[in-house]
Amino acid sequence: MPERKNWIVLKFGGTSVSNRQNWDNIREVVKQHRDSGYKVCLVHSAVSGISNKLQEVIDQAPRGNYTALLDSIKDTHRDLADDLGLDAYELLGDYFLELDQLAKGIALVEEASFRVQAKLMSLGELMATTLGAAFLKKEDIETNWMDARDLLKTVPQKNASEKNIVLSAVCDDSPDKELQLELSDKGNVILTQGFIASDQSDKTVLLGRGGSDVSAAYLASKLKAEILEIWTDVPGMFTANPHAVPSARLLKHLSYEEAQEIATNGAKVLHPRCIMPARKHKIPVHIKCTHKPNLEGTVISSAVSDDTALVKAIAVRGDIILVSMESLGMWQQVGFLADVFEVFKNHGLSIDLVSTSESNVTVSLDPGLNAHFQDIRNEFVEELSAHCKVNVIESTSAVSLLGRHIRTILHQLGSAFEVFQEHQVYLLSQAANDLNFTFVVESEQADRLVRQLHEQVISQSGNQQSFGPTWPELMGDVEEKEELHEAWWKGKRDELVQLSREKGPSYVYSKDALIANTERLKELHSVDRFFYAMKANANIDVLKTFRSQDLGFECVSIGEVEEVFELFPDIDPGEVIFTPNFAPREEYEQAFDHGVNVTLDNIYPLQKWPEVFENRTIFLRIDPGHGHGHHDHVKTGGVHSKFGIPRFEIPEVKSIIDDISITVKGLHAHIGSGIKDPTQWKSTALILHEVAEELGGVDVLDLGGGFGIRENDTQASLNMKQVDELLKQFRDAHPNYELWVEPGRFLTATAGVLLANVTQLKGKGSVKYIGIDTGMNSFIRPALYGARHTIVNLSKLDKESTQVVNIVGPICESGDKLGIDRLFPESEEGDVILIANTGAYGRVMSSSYNLRMPATEILI
Ligand SMILES: Cc1ncc(COP(=O)(O)O)c(C=O)c1O
Missing domain, CATH: 3.30.2130.10 (VC0802-like)
Known part of the structure; x- marks a missing residue:
């Protein structure tokens, strides 16, 4: 047996103690700590859902409605006891009786004082821990069940209401030698309740909802524990609620101050009141996940993190x-x-x-x-x-x-x-x-x-x-298939260096990456048809590649429509969508002549040029009322966006289309670019569905593009599997609609890189510049959107990065910066610089500003 160490306090929440599988994990965690020499103090909550039911008893019993609730509380414990191989009646019979009596008492006097409430609520923890201790004993872990009311005593609170004194009590947390000795004598594993304590006259009080964390922190302080482990059903604290923000990242370590702010301001993982005692006594807090005990979780301690994340x-x-x-x-x-x-x-x-x-x-x-x-x-x-x-x-x-x-x-x-x-x-x-x-x-x-x-x-x-x-x-439910797209150029370094030297500034597109991106898109099985938004990259070879993959085309100008027919004269016009915005009248007429799907995004043409649309079949672009995307300029919904028909105009649109016999085949919405939130397309589908029901006769819902990519290796990717699952839910509920999508960036961005050659170097004190032979004339996204693209020195890919530099172009504009504050190796004139993920909105947005020709284009 290893040398005896200090106490470790483990706290398990309600969901953690509600099934056998978790209890098997708890048993292993306790064993591991005990066998490595810790004295274990295990604190746990009531079984999941029980505190809410007890609260309901308090609310309902004054009106006499409580028997069904009591039955359900007992059933839950009976089921858990069965699961754990225990006899509920033998272990919990007295508590069941007390529960009946308290509820009956409340019913009789038609009210529950705070004291009675505390007593009734405490039964949740008392019953759960009785089962917990019996289970561990049965599994050969010598466990001492203790009543937390003998361990934690309240201290008076200034200005507190009677309700807070009894139901949100505060306890003494000073290290307690006597208690340490007393508990040490009891054995190596102590099990007690969270949430409950007693006041100076030994009456039951509660520590407020979620107070088990606080109990554990108090006990950790009193026992001068080495570590406090909070075991929950989530794998730690996150940068945001991961259910609302799927790209939220785990926070691996936090200072007490940071954790306190996060817990106080709404993160549910940890009770805000549990940090102060741990901080005061410098006890590290580990947050761990009961059903995935091997994950590292979050560590809260006084160690200062040296990252720059503010x-x-x-x-x-x-x-x-x-x-x-x-x-x-x-x-x-x-x-x-x-x-x-x-x-x-x-x-x-x-x-x-x-x-x-x-x-x-x-x-x-x-x-x-x-x-x-x-x-x-x-x-x-x-x-x-x-x-x-x-x-x-x-x-x-x-x-x-x-x-x-x-x-x-x-x-x-x-x-x-x-x-x-x-x-x-x-x-x-x-x-x-x-x-x-x-x-x-x-x-x-x-x-x-x-x-x-x-x-x-x-x-x-x-x-x-x-x-x-x-x-x-x-949690292992992400499908990472992006490595190929991010890394394709790394395997072609020599070829790319050669190309850049021979041809000067060049956009290079990988055909394999374009095809791989198309295949990933087609994994959206809930989508019926895929169109490529050719505004993202209208290079002829890129368009031919997508055509070979059976993609249709989404065009925003008549020029784009004509380019498609020029390149693919045999294309079915139904595979082309024309989605202009504030276009002149002739463009609609020409588009109808080509027989393509015409999308109208304003009521004006219907009011002013009804003859153009009479008896036609069209799509309507709807403004769903809000925009989304990586930058203000790429959000295309909401009243401040110029796109789409606002929903309040739908009745008027409907009356015109009825008057001039227009058939609305489909509805369209595109709310922005670079979206990483997988819920957005389903939300759009739901809104379009509402409008479709209002209009009647609609077959197609075109959900636009906007699928975000991982711009650099620090970012999370869009979870396409989740997008698909959500859209599938929509389809299952509304099987009569076809779903279309029309991404641009998703298909081309990662498939393209911009190559340029170093022209000059400059150092202004500590600020260093690396100049290259093309700039915002070739690639305007950094200047226009503040976009941050990965930039590397291809000629020095294996060299260590030793300096912070700004990568700038030759254009006479102070905004001509392609990358600011980049960690870079020592570079020299003639080195080839690569800007990654530039296959979308790169060359198409370029100009010959300053009469400098933009980078040329090559498909390899
Ligand atoms: C109507 C429409 N559809 C699709 C797209 C493609 O967007 P993304 O390249 O973000 O997928 C755009 C982009 O602006 C658009 O305006």
Whole structure:
């Protein structure tokens, strides 16, 4: 037996203790720690769902409705006991009886005092831990069950309401030698309840919902544990809620301060109150996943991470209540804030965020700490109204950027704030410690805002040390087939260097990569037809390659339509879509003459040129009401976008199309480019479906393009499997519609690289420049969108990167920068530089500005 070490405290949450498979994992974790010499203190919650049911008993019993609830609570424990090979009645009979008696008592007196509530709720933990301890003993782990009320005692809280004193108690967390000795004597494995404690008169109190984490932290502090492990059903803390933002990354390590901010601001993984005791006593906290015990999870400690990621996470707290206080008299009035805050204090309300102006003070109340607000609302508002005009605003959410030196990244947020062109921000607050920047918005807008902010601030911030894999990568449900596309040029280095030297600046496209991208696209089995948005790259050889793969073409000008017929005279016109925007009348006439699918994205042509459309079959491009994408300029939905017919015009459109006998064959929407959120195409399908039902007779829903790619190796990719699954759900629900898509970037971006040759070097002190023989005239995306493309020195691919440089072109514009602050090897005149993922919106957007010809194009 190894030398005896210190305590380790393990906490398992409700889902972790609800089935046999997890209990087998718990047994192994306990054994491992015990066998490596730790004294194990295991703390766990009630079985999943039981606390909610007990709460329902408290709510329903005063009206006599509780027997079915009690039966269901007992059934759940009986099932779990069976699963664990235990006898529920033998172990839990007394608790079942107490449960019956308490519920009956509540029914009789028609109310439940806070004390009774605490007693009833505590049964959840007491029953679960009784089963847990019996199971471990049966599995030959000598386990001592202890009543947490003998281990944790409350301390008085200043200004706390009676409800908080009993149902959200605070306990002493100072290291306790006596307890350490007492528990050591009991053996190597102690098992006790989370969530419950006792007050000075030994009465049961609770630590608030989710309080088991807090119990574990208290016990870790009292026992001076070496480690606190929090075992949950998720593999750690993430940069955002991974269910809402699939590209969210695991946070491998965090400081206590960062973890505190993230937990306090809405991440559900960890109870915010559990960090303070751990921090105070410098106990590292490990967050681990019970059903995947081998994953590393998140480590929270005082070790400083040396990465440059300033924003570590974006969190959302829903159900925020705002109290807005308006008073003209407040200006220069001594004590106004003291007076109004006194009212909050008197009602036991805890204030979270504050924002002030000359005539208004708005504060937010965190519902977690102010659960009694609705009970005292009227009284509180009345009292406060003596000082000012009061407005209580509900259904808001607080979205917080969390990390270090938040102030320094505010400039990056520009286009994410585009959401607010249409919606109100109620309150903005930047914490004085610079760890938190929060805005309170309508709850409905919160998810969209988080996704946008995540994309802009976290996904673009590079491969930081503390960022781990995405959820799908961790849980093994991602299909990574992108290596080929990213790496194709690495295997062709000599050929590319030679080409660049011979031909000068060149776009080089890989035919194999174009075909591989097409094959990946076709894995969207829920989609019926695929069109290539030829605006992305209209190179003849690229178009021929896609035609050989049976793709149709999506054209945005009559020039593109004519190019398709010139190259492929035999193409079925049904395989061509014409989707112009503010095009002149003649283009529609010419498109009808070609027999292609014509998409109308404005009511104007119908009103002004009805004769062009009379008796025709057309598509309508709908504005689904919001845009999405990697940059403001590529979002193509919402009132500030010039594309699409707004939904409020549909009735008018319908009346015109009925009048002039137009058949609407399909509806179309394209909301933007570079989208990584897999839910977007299904959302679009649902909106188009609603419009289709309104119009009737529609067969096709064209969901546009916009499929995002992994721009560089620090970014998560779009999970196409998820896109497909979501679209399949749509199809299963609405089998009468054909689904079409029309990507551009997804098909071509990774298949192309831009090669250029180093012309000159320059050093202005510490700022270094590497000049190349083409610039924004060939490739405008970095200047236009701030796009960050991987850039390498192909001639020195094996050399170590030793300097930070800016890669610039020869154009007389200060924006002519292709890459800023890039880690690069020592470079010299004549070296060949490669800019990756330039196959889309590269050469097609080039110009001969400064009379410098753009890079030539080659397909290999
Ligand atoms: C109507 C339409 N469809 C498809 C696309 C292709 O978008 P992406 O290249 O992002 O797939 C665009 C791009 O602007 C578009 O405007």
